[in-house]
Every structure is written in C-alpha cells, then in structure tokens.
Amino acid sequence: xxxxxxxxxxxxxxxxxxxxxxxxxxxxxxxxxxxxxxxxxxxxxxxxxxxxxxxxxxxxxxxxxxxxxxxxxxxxxxxxxxxxxxxxxxxxxxxxxxxxxxxxxxxxxxxxxxxxxxxxxxxxxxxxxxxxxxxxxxxxxxxxxxxxxxxxxxxxxxxxxxxxxxxxxxxxxxxxxxxxxxxxxxxxxxxxxxxxxxxxxxxxxxxxxxxxxxxxxxxxxxxxxxxxxxxxxxxxxxxxxxxxxxxxxxxxxxxxxxxxxxxxxxxxxxxxxxxxxxxxxxxxxxxxxxxxxxxxxxxxxxxxxxxxxxxxxxxxxxxxxxxxxxxxxxxxxxxxxxxxxxxxxxxxxxxxxxxxxxxxxxxxxxxxxxxxxxxxxxxxxxxxxxxxxxxxxxxxxxxxxxxxxxxxxxxxxxxxxxxxxxxxxxxxxxxxxxxxxxxxxxxxxxxxxx
Amino acid sequence: xxxxxxxxxxxxxxxxxxxxxxxxxxxxxxxxxxxxxxxxxxxxxxxxxxxxxxxxxxxxxxxxxxxxxxxxxxxxxxxxxxxxxxxxxxxxxxxxxxxxxxxxxxxxxxxxxxxxxxxxxxxxxxxxxxxxxxxxxxxxxxxxxxxxxx
Numbered sequence: 001x002x003x004x005x006x007x008x009x010x011x012x013x014x015x016x017x018x019x020x021x022x023x024x025x026x027x028x029x030x031x032x033x034x035x036x037x038x039x040x041x042x043x044x045x046x047x048x049x050x051x052x053x054x055x056x057x058x059x060x061x062x063x064x065x066x067x068x069x070x071x072x073x074x075x076x077x078x079x080x081x082x083x084x085x086x087x088x089x090x091x092x093x094x095x096x097x098x099x100x101x102x103x104x105x106x107x108x109x110x111x112x113x114x115x116x117x118x119x120x121x122x123x124x125x126x127x128x129x130x131x132x133x134x135x136x137x138x139x140x141x142x143x144x145x146x147x148x149x150x151x152x153x154x155x156x157x158x159x160x161x162x163x164x165x166x167x168x169x170x171x172x173x174x175x176x177x178x179x180x181x182x183x184x185x186x187x188x189x190x191x192x193x194x195x196x197x198x199x200x201x202x203x204x205x206x207x208x209x210x211x212x213x214x215x216x217x218x219x220x221x222x223x224x225x226x227x228x229x230x231x232x233x234x235x236x237x238x239x240x241x242x243x244x245x246x247x248x249x250x251x252x253x254x255x256x257x258x259x260x261x262x263x264x265x266x267x268x269x270x271x272x273x274x275x276x277x278x279x280x281x282x283x284x285x286x287x288x289x290x291x292x293x294x295x296x297x298x299x300x301x302x303x304x305x306x307x308x309x310x311x312x313x314x315x316x317x318x319x320x321x322x323x324x325x326x327x328x329x330x331x332x333x334x335x336x337x338x339x340x341x342x343x344x345x346x347x348x349x350x351x352x353x354x355x356x357x358x359x360x361x362x363x364x365x366x367x368x369x370x371x372x373x374x375x376x377x378x379x380x381x382x383x384x385x386x387x388x389x390x391x392x393x394x395x396x397x398x399x400x401x402x403x404x405x406x407x408x409x410x411x412x413x414x415x416x417x418x419x420x421x422x423x424x425x426x427x428x429x430x431x432x433x434x435x436x437x438x439x440x441x442x443x444x445x446x447x448x449x450x
Numbered sequence: 451x452x453x454x455x456x457x458x459x460x461x462x463x464x465x466x467x468x469x470x471x472x473x474x475x476x477x478x479x480x481x482x483x484x485x486x487x488x489x490x491x492x493x494x495x496x497x498x499x500x501x502x503x504x505x506x507x508x509x510x511x512x513x514x515x516x517x518x519x520x521x522x523x524x525x526x527x528x529x530x531x532x533x534x535x536x537x538x539x540x541x542x543x544x545x546x547x548x549x550x551x552x553x554x555x556x557x558x559x560x561x562x563x564x565x566x567x568x569x570x571x572x573x574x575x576x577x578x579x580x581x582x583x584x585x586x587x588x589x590x591x592x593x594x595x596x597x598x599x600x
Contacts (some may be wrong), residue, residue, distance in 0.1 A: 043480075355510075392508075430532040
C-alpha cells in the first residue's frame with residue numbers, strides 16, 4: 001500500500017513539473033518573439049527550467065506506465081529469474097516470460113525466438129558477427145548499406161579484419177537502397193544481408209518486405225536493425241521474411257540498458273555467441289537477466305502495440321505542423337530524406353547558409369541534434385547525409401527534430417518560432433546569405449580550402 | 451519529502467543549457483551570444499579592406515572588413531561568419547582586437563592569442579586560424595587598393 005502511494009507520487013510529480021516548466025517557457029517567449037531589440041544579442045534570453053525535448057531518435061522518456069510495471073521488480077520481487085529452486089525465482093521468471101511474449105507479439109514472432117540483450121548495439125553485434133562467424137567456414141560475404149548505424153558498420157569492419165568481404169550498398173538521393181543492386185550483390189558466398197528498417201538520422205524506411213522476399217528466394221539470412229522502427233511502424237517477421245531483428249528498449253519509451261534480438265527458429269538461424277558464461281538465453285547471451293528492465297521492455301512493447309496507430313497519426317500531424325510552420329516562414333530549407341518513405345517522427349532539415357551547430361547553440365532551450373560535424377569530435381559532416389548526396393555545405397547546416405509520444409502542440413509551435421527567429425538572425429550574420437542576396441552564385445566561387 | 455526536494459533541485463535550476471552550449475567556455479559564449487561588430491562596410495571604398503576566407507564545404511566562411519584612416523590606423527571593423535559558435539566568437543574577437551590598431555599591429559595578431567583568449571579546445575583551433583587568415587586577407591586587400599593604378 002505504502003509502496004503504491006509512493007510510486008504514484010513520483011510519476012505524477014515528475015510529469016506535473018515538466019509540463020509546467022514547458023508551458024511557462026512558451027508563454028514567456030511567444031510574446032517577445034518579434035522584438036528587434038539589439039538584433040544580434042541573445043545573451044538575455046535565459047529560460048527558466050530545462051530545455052524542451054525534441055530528440056526522440058536519441059532516446060525517449062520512460063513511459064510512466066512502464067515505470068509502474070517495473071517498480072515491484074526494483075523493490076520486493078528481486079529474485080533471479082534463473083533460480084529454479086524457490087518462489088523468488090519463479091515469480092520473476094513468470095514476469096520475464098510474459099515480457100518475452102509481449103515483445104514477440106509486437107513483431108509477430110514466437111516467444112522462444114526472442115533473446116534479451118543490453119540494447120540494439122549488442123543485438124547488432126550478435127547478428128552480424130554471430131551469423132558471419134558461424135557460417136564463416138563456407139560463406140565469407142556480408143551485405144549492408146552505407147547508411148547503417150555505426151555499430152553495424154563497425155561490426156562489419158571487424159569481420160573484414162577476419163578475412164570477410166563486405167559490400168556496402170549505396171543509397172539513392174531519397175535514402176533508399178536499390179533492390180536491383182542488392183540482387184546483383186548477393187553471391188553464393190553471401191551469408192547475411194543487414195539493412196536497417198528506419199534510419200536514425202533521416203528517418204527513411206527501407207522496403208522491408210521486398211528485401212525479405214529477395215533474401216529468402218536467394219537463401220540468404222536477412223537481419224534488420226529495427227531500433228528506430230519497432231513499436232512505431234507495423235513490422236511482422238513472417239510477412240516480411242525477416243530472420244534476425246534488433247530491438248532497443250529506450251527508443252520505445254522503455255528503460256535504457258535493455259534490448260532484444262529476434263532470431264528465427266524455422267528455418268533455423270544459428271549464431272556464434274559473443275559472450276561466454278552460464279548459457280542463459282539459449283547460450284546466445286549468457287548473463288543473469290536484468291528482470292526489472294526486461295519487464296519494462298515488455299510493457300513498453302505492449303503499450304506500443306496498443307497505441308501504435310494513435311501515436312503514428314499524432315506524430316504525423318505534429319510533423320506536418322513543424323515542417324509547414326518552418327518551411328512556410330523560411331526559404332532555402334531542404335528536407336533530407338524522401339518525405340514519402342520516411343517515418344514522420346524524424347524530421348531532418350538543412351537550413352542553407354546557417355551552420356548547424358551555431359543554430360543549436362542559439363536554440364538553447366530546445367534539445368536537438370545536428371548532422372553538423374562540429375557537434376562531434378571529428379570535423380567530417382554526417383556520413384548518412386553524404387551517402388544520400390547532400391551537398392557538403394548543406395550537410396553542415398542540418399538539424400534533426402525528433403518527435404515522440406509526449407511531444408505537445410505547444411512545444412512544436414515554440415520550436416517553430418525559435419527556429420525561424422534564429423535562422424533569420426544567423427543568416428543576417430552569414431556572408432553566404434549576403435552573397436546570395438546580392439545574386440552571387442556561391443558554387444562558382446573558388447574557395448580557399450582550409 | 452526527500453524525493454520532492456530532489457525534484458525541485460532538478461527542475462528548479464536557473465540556467466540549464468543543451469549540450470553544445472554547455473561544452474563551451476564562457477568567453478566563447480559571451481562573443482557568440484552578443485557578437486560585436488556584425489555588419490558591412492562598403493567594399494568599393496578605397497579605405498576599406500575586405501578578407502573572405504574559408505569554404506562552405508568545410509563548414510566555415512569568414513568575411514572580415516577593416517576601415518583605415520589616413521594615418522594608417524584601423525578605425526572600424528565588421529564581420530560576417532558562417533560557422534560554428536567558435537568561428538563566430540573568433541571573428542567577433544578579431545574585429546574587436548584590430549580596431550584602433552595600426553596595420554602592422556593588426557598583422558601581428560596570432561591565432562594562438564585568439565585561441566588562448568577564447569580557451570578553444572583542440573578540435574576548434576582551426577576557427578582561430580581562420581580568424582587570423584581573415585585579418586591578413588583584409589589587410590592585403592587594403593594594401594592592394596592603395597597601390598596606384600597605371
């Protein structure tokens with residue numbers, strides 16, 4: 001009894017506080033948005049509270065319903081799910097198995113085909129290295145794309161060091177792979193095709209069903225990194241002929257530090273385990289299961305399945321509102337990735353003549369990500385944007401807006417106002433913008449490369 | 451009780467910024483949030499020298515202009531920059547430093563001085579180098595204009 005009151009208190013308090021700070025922010029700035037006092041000085045724009053969150057591709061907040069389900073397993077139900085000799089183990093095991101079937105239901109799989117991991121990075125490692133090495137004696141070729149997540153690309157690179165041949169498929173301007181190119185790339189040597197479902201930077205959805213059909217007809221295993229797709233778009237491993245699928249907890253309003261990998265049983269896909277140990281999870285991923293996190297992931301999947309249609313419709317609406325709001329007021333804005341085949345919650349825009357990081361600095365009360373080089377340790381702009389053929393100057397100007405289940409209309413409107421204001425301000429400070437206004441074509445200038 | 455106190459601490463902080471801002475030194479923020487001398491001078495004026503350095507593909511372009519009086523003193527400086535916060539801060543600082551200096555003094559401003567003043571991390575040092583180049587280019591442009599045409 002005491003516990004449940006405490007639990008309610010935490011989640012309610014958390015939500016009330018965030019909501020209030022956001023609405024206060026909105027009111028304060030919408031009224032003074034158009035003032036042109038000291039045009040370039042933004043020092044006094046110091047918001048109270050935390051920035052609003054628009055980075056749903058990086059991570060999502062924990063759904064309070066998920067926390068409610070997890071809480072007993074963080075307190076009283078602390079048994080090791082692998083303990084077979086007493087009640088503590090049994091009750092946790094029951095909850096873990098319920099979570100396993102919730103995840104399986106979401107992707108149309110059998111619960112026995114779900115293996116818990118620490119996250120999508122580990123799942124991708126198990127899929128690429130595990131399948132590669134298991135079949136490595138006879139087949140030493142793997143196909144992936146240039147726009148995969150770093151952990152798939154890096155796993156492939158590790159295999160290259162072991163003598164594997166890797167084909168990195170290019171993508172077209174919209175971010176999609178060509179099925180013909182994939183068809184041509186598959187050889188009798190090929191063991192695995194690994195192609196992500198939804199891209200984390202530009203939101204492009206690859207044609208899963210077509211790729212699956214092609215791979216099945218050529219008897220090649222098909223792995224998909226679905227960290228950004230599970231729970232957001234309908235996925236069915238049987239309809240789409242997917243043999244392995246990586247799932248992440250914290251991208252679908254679940255806890256961080258938990259993920260899963262789907263590994264098909266019929267026809268059986270075999271993998272070489274990366275981690276040695278007590279043989280849990282069918283020997284594929286040894287180590288005691290973190291029961292609270294597993295239960296959280298299961299609940300997150302259950303909620304996602306129930307609310308997918310509603311969430312998708314709402315995020316589509318917010319996405320349209322954001323894009324129309326920004327594009328309606330600013331010229332020279334380019335959307336990266338094909339809008340027709342993209343997940344609407346990932347909006348990647350390039351604001352020409354404004355550098356991405358300087359825009360992020362100006363939008364200090366909105367938490368966003370940039371494809372610009374300057375936010376990372378290297379000076380190269382995003383490899384995903386380069387792969388879809390974005391001009392380098394536009395790649396330096398890109399910002400990713402990530403909309404999620406808890407994004408509000410007010411937050412979107414506030415972001416539009418702020419973005420329009422600061423892009424205009426930074427363009428007034430940009431020599432490139434000035435040249436364009438004077439009618440000079442920037443592309444014809446011989447720049448001194450630094 | 452303890453929990454509500456903790457959440458107050460968490461949400462009640464006065465100035466919390468998103469990551470890229472928090473990583474910068476105060477001096478960069480000062481120039482970025484309140485840039486000095488943004489604007490234009492007439493580039494056709496004989497007493498104005500204009501330097502344009504960098505490349506859009508590299509993510510940095512700086513334009514720095516100086517106005518020189520008859521005694522050879524820089525009396526005004528303006529800049530426009532396409533680039534990250536450090537690039538904007540470096541060029542803003544450069545315009546502040548060249549003002550009031552002779553051509554020779556302005557030419558002796560080193561990128562290391564700019565980097566030191568702004569406490570730039572190693573990955574941002576190219577911004578200060580670009581600012582030095584911009585000053586040098588503006589001075590060169592001015593000197594070229596002073597040579598009488600035949």
